[in-house]
Amino acid sequence: MRTVDDCADVRAGDKGDTLILAVLARDASAYSLLEDVLTSSSIAAHYPLDLTAPVTRREMPALRALVFTLPGALGGGVTGSPVLDGHGKTLSYHLLSMPLETSPHHEQ
Template sequence: MTTPATAQKIDALADVRAGDKGDTLIVAVLARDDAAYRHLALRLTEDVVAAHYGALITGPARRTCQPNLMAMVFELPGVLGGGVTGSPALDGHGKTLSYHLLSLEI
């Protein structure tokens, strides 16, 4: 895959998986190939992801890169609004919220 100069959605470059720990959404971004991983590693920063989730985040986002897996993991505190048992939201595990990241253009 070549990385075009124009912006493209994360969905064209990667897949996501979600997890949760309390009210923290944990999103793994799994690049489809090495070129996509390099592009994502440069452009998909903590600040970009935090801005995409906006007011849902209650603390600093954290990114952990796993280049051997062509993946990165984001921890997004507060996004689950209390977590699985404490949130009135229908998406307590954050599965739908993780797919929201795929709509981000970088």
């Protein structure tokens, strides 16, 4: 089964305790697949975290990117969280491991 890592790179950032994940597709067909599969709901299901608000998705087709925000994912933010990964860098790696359930028009 294909994963996000097969067709994209992921960068992580933070704003307070909000995790920001940018998924950067490697080509147009990968962007089309990711746009179909990576929804706010699928991202929320992949991250079983106690979020303070719903996951949001912003589409940036000119850059072939999807940007997700996960409010509260960092448990207080870089300076306030007791976790080792206050910036959420390992959480971006976790997204790369997400399986891509594809529809027939995206099968390879």
